[in-house]
Amino acid sequence: MVEGRWLPRHCNCRFSTAMATIQLVIGVFVILISIASLHHFYSTPNSLLLRSSDSTACRRFHTLSDLGAGAGDGDDDNGRGGYTDFDLRALSDRVDDVASQLHDLQSKLESTVQNLHKSTKKPTKSPKLLAENMTLAAFKMFLEEEVIQPLYSAHVALRLIRIPRPQSNSNSNSNSNSDSDPLPPPDPLVNFFTTEEIRKYVSSKGNRDGKLSVFGTNATYNTIGHACVRLRKQLEQYMNYDIGSYCNDDWDLGQKLMLAGCDPLPRRRCLARASKLYKAPLPINASLWTTPDDGNVRWSKYKCRGFRCLSSRNPKRGFSKCAGCFELEKEKLKWVETASLAEFSIADVLNVKPGETRIGLDVSVGTGSFAARMREFNVTIVSTALNIGAPFSETIALRGLIPLYVTLSQRLPFFDNTMDLIHTGVFLDGWIDLQLMDFVLFDWDRILRPGGLLWIDKFFCSRKDLDDFMYMFLQFRYKKHKWVVAFKSKDEVYLSALLEKPPRSL
Numbered sequence: 001m002v003e004g005r006w007l008p009r010h011c012n013c014r015f016s017t018a019m020a021t022i023q024l025v026i027g028v029f030v031i032l033i034s035i036a037s038l039h040h041f042y043s044t045p046n047s048l049l050l051r052s053s054d055s056t057a058c059r060r061f062h063t064l065s066d067l068g069a070g071a072g073d074g075d076d077d078n079g080r081g082g083y084t085d086f087d088l089r090a091l092s093d094r095v096d097d098v099a100s101q102l103h104d105l106q107s108k109l110e111s112t113v114q115n116l117h118k119s120t121k122k123p124t125k126s127p128k129l130l131a132e133n134m135t136l137a138a139f140k141m142f143l144e145e146e147v148i149q150p151l152y153s154a155h156v157a158l159r160l161i162r163i164p165r166p167q168s169n170s171n172s173n174s175n176s177n178s179d180s181d182p183l184p185p186p187d188p189l190v191n192f193f194t195t196e197e198i199r200k201y202v203s204s205k206g207n208r209d210g211k212l213s214v215f216g217t218n219a220t221y222n223t224i225g226h227a228c229v230r231l232r233k234q235l236e237q238y239m240n241y242d243i244g245s246y247c248n249d250d251w252d253l254g255q256k257l258m259l260a261g262c263d264p265l266p267r268r269r270c271l272a273r274a275s276k277l278y279k280a281p282l283p284i285n286a287s288l289w290t291t292p293d294d295g296n297v298r299w300s301k302y303k304c305r306g307f308r309c310l311s312s313r314n315p316k317r318g319f320s321k322c323a324g325c326f327e328l329e330k331e332k333l334k335w336v337e338t339a340s341l342a343e344f345s346i347a348d349v350l351n352v353k354p355g356e357t358r359i360g361l362d363v364s365v366g367t368g369s370f371a372a373r374m375r376e377f378n379v380t381i382v383s384t385a386l387n388i389g390a391p392f393s394e395t396i397a398l399r400g401l402i403p404l405y406v407t408l409s410q411r412l413p414f415f416d417n418t419m420d421l422i423h424t425g426v427f428l429d430g431w432i433d434l435q436l437m438d439f440v441l442f443d444w445d446r447i448l449r450p451g452g453l454l455w456i457d458k459f460f461c462s463r464k465d466l467d468d469f470m471y472m473f474l475q476f477r478y479k480k481h482k483w484v485v486a487f488k489s490k491d492e493v494y495l496s497a498l499l500e501k502p503p504r505s506l
C-alpha cells in the first residue's frame with residue numbers, strides 16, 4: 001500500500017493540518033448556529049420579541065427559554081402568533097442540544113489532536129507500523145465516526161431549527177387580518193423532535209384540493225401518545241431509518257415505547273422484517289389447535305428460540321404470566337372441563353343467553369385458546385396480545401385468530417354498544433391501580449352492548465383488597481349471572497363473575 005510508506009513525521013503534519021481544518025469548520029458551525037438562532041429570533045413575528053429589541057442580542061439569546069414562561073404576557077396583545085410557550089421552550093432546548101453537540105465534538109477533536117502529538121513524539125519500536133495504522137484505519141475511522149457523522153447530524157439538527165409557520169393558506173397576510181380571525185395554532189410537538197421523519201409525521205396534512213374529505217375534515221392529523229415527549233431519545237432512535245428500506249430489527253423498542261406510554265407509536269415508512277423461513281400457515285381446521293411452525297416467528301428478541309422452549313416446564317422461558325399457554329394439549333381442556341368453582345365452561349356461559357353471543361373481545365395474556373374454542377361455537381373473538389417475553393401475537397395469528405396489539409394505555413378501538421362479550425383473565429390482577437382500572441372498566445362498559453356479557457375469569461388479588469375490586473365490578477349495576485369468590489391461597493382469592501350489562505335505554 002502506498003500510504004504504508006509514509007513516515008510518522010509526515011503523517012503527524014498532515015494530521016495537524018486536517019485537525020486545524022476541522023476545527024475551523026466547527027468554528028464556522030458555531031457561528032452559524034448563533035446567527036441562525038438570532039436570525040429566527042429577530043424574524044419571529046411575536047410582539048413580545050419585538051418589544052424587547054433594545055436589549056443586547058446576547059441577552060436575548062439567553063432569555064429564549066425564559067420567554068416560554070413569560071409567553072402568557074404576549075397573549076393579551078394577540079395570541080394569534082400561535083407560538084405557544086411550549087414551542088419556544090422546545091426550540092431553545094434544541095438550540096442548546098446542537099450547541100452542546102458541537103461543543104462535545106470540538107473537545108473530542110482537541111483532545112485527539114493532543115494525544116496524537118504525544119503518541120507520535122514517543123519513540124516507538126515500529127514507527128512504520130504505527131504510521132500505517134494511524135494513516136489508514138484510525139484516521140479514516142476517526143474522521144468518519146467521530147467527525148463527519150456528528151457534524152452531519154449537527155448540521156441536520158441546525159437546519160431543522162425553524163419556527164413553525166402558521167397554516168399555509170393564511171401565510172402571507174398573517175399579520176394583517178389576525179384580529180378578527182385567529183390563526184390556527186401550529187402543530188403541537190413539531191418543533192420538539194429533531195428527527196425529520198417524526199416531524200413530518202406529526203405535521204397535519206391538509207387535503208390536496210382544499211375541500212373537505214370524506215370525513216368532513218380539512219386536514220388529517222397523525223397522532224402519537226403524549227408520553228412520547230418523555231421518551232424523545234428512544235423515539236428518535238425508533239424513527240431513525242431510511243425511507244423505503246428495511247426497518248431495524250427493533251419491534252421490541254417499539255413495544256417498550258408503547259408500554260412506557262408512547263402509544264400510539266408513529267407510523268414508519270420502512271419495511272418490517274419477516275422471519276427468514278416463513279411458511280404458509282395451516283388451513284383453519286388444522287391451525288386452531290396446532291402449535292405453529294417455529295420458522296414463522298422471529299425469535300431473536302426472546303429468550304426462547306422455539307415453541308417447545310416456551311413450555312411451562314422451562315423456568316427460563318422468558319415470561320411469567322399464563323404458564324403453559326403454549327402447550328395446546330393443556331389449553332384444549334380450558335373452559336371445557338372445569339376444575340374449580342371459579343372456572344366456568346364456555347358452553348355454560350353461552351347458554352345464559354343462547355344464540356345471542358356472536359362477537360367479543362378477550363382481554364387476556366394468552367395464545368388465543370379462548371378465541372379458538374369460541375370459534376368452534378361460531379363466536380368471533382378478538383384477543384388482545386402484547387409480545388411480553390414470547391410471540392403471543394404471532395401465535396394467535398398463526399392459529400387463524402385475530403390478535404389485537406394494544407396496551408392498557410389506549411381506549412379500545414371499538415364503538416359504543418357493539419360487543420356481545422368481554423372476557424378477561426390472567427391480566428387485570430391485584431397489581432392494577434384502582435383509578436386506571438376504573439377508566440378501563442368504563443371503557444369496557446362503553447363497548448359492551450346492552451345485554452352484553454362481562455366474563456371476569458379468575459381475577460385474583462389479595463384478600464384484603466377484595467372489597468375494593470368487588471366495588472369496581474359492582475358499580476355498574478350489572479345483572480349477576482354468576483359470582484364466585486374462591487381461595488387461591490391463604491391470603492389470595494379468585495373472583496370469577498358473569499355479569500350482564502343493563503339496557504340503559506335513555
Ligand SMILES: *[C@@H]1O[C@H](CO)[C@@H](O)[C@H](O)[C@H]1NC(C)=O
Nearest residue numbers: 126129130131132133134137
Ligand atoms: C497496527 O495494526 C495491526 C493490525 O491491523 C496490529 O497488529 C498492530 O499491533 C498495530 N500497531 C500499532 C502500533 O498499533
Ligand SMILES: *[C@@H]1O[C@H](CO)[C@@H](O)[C@H](O)[C@H]1NC(C)=O
Nearest residue numbers: 169210211212216217218219
Ligand atoms: C375548512 O377550510 C375552509 C376554508 O379555509 C373553512 O371555511 C372551513 O370552515 C374549514 N372546515 C373545517 C371543518 O375546518
Ligand SMILES: *[C@@H]1O[C@H](CO)[C@@H](O)[C@H](O)[C@H]1NC(C)=O
Nearest residue numbers: 282283284285286287288290
Ligand atoms: C380440514 O378441511 C379439509 C377440507 O376442508 C379436509 O380435507 C381436512 O381433512 C380437514 N382437516 C382436519 C384436520 O380436519
Ligand SMILES: *[C@@H]1O[C@H](CO)[C@@H](O)[C@H](O)[C@H]1NC(C)=O
Nearest residue numbers: 350355374375376377378379
Ligand atoms: C357453527 O356453524 C356451522 C355452520 O354454520 C354449523 O354447522 C355448526 O353446527 C355451528 N356450531 C355450533 C356450535 O353452533
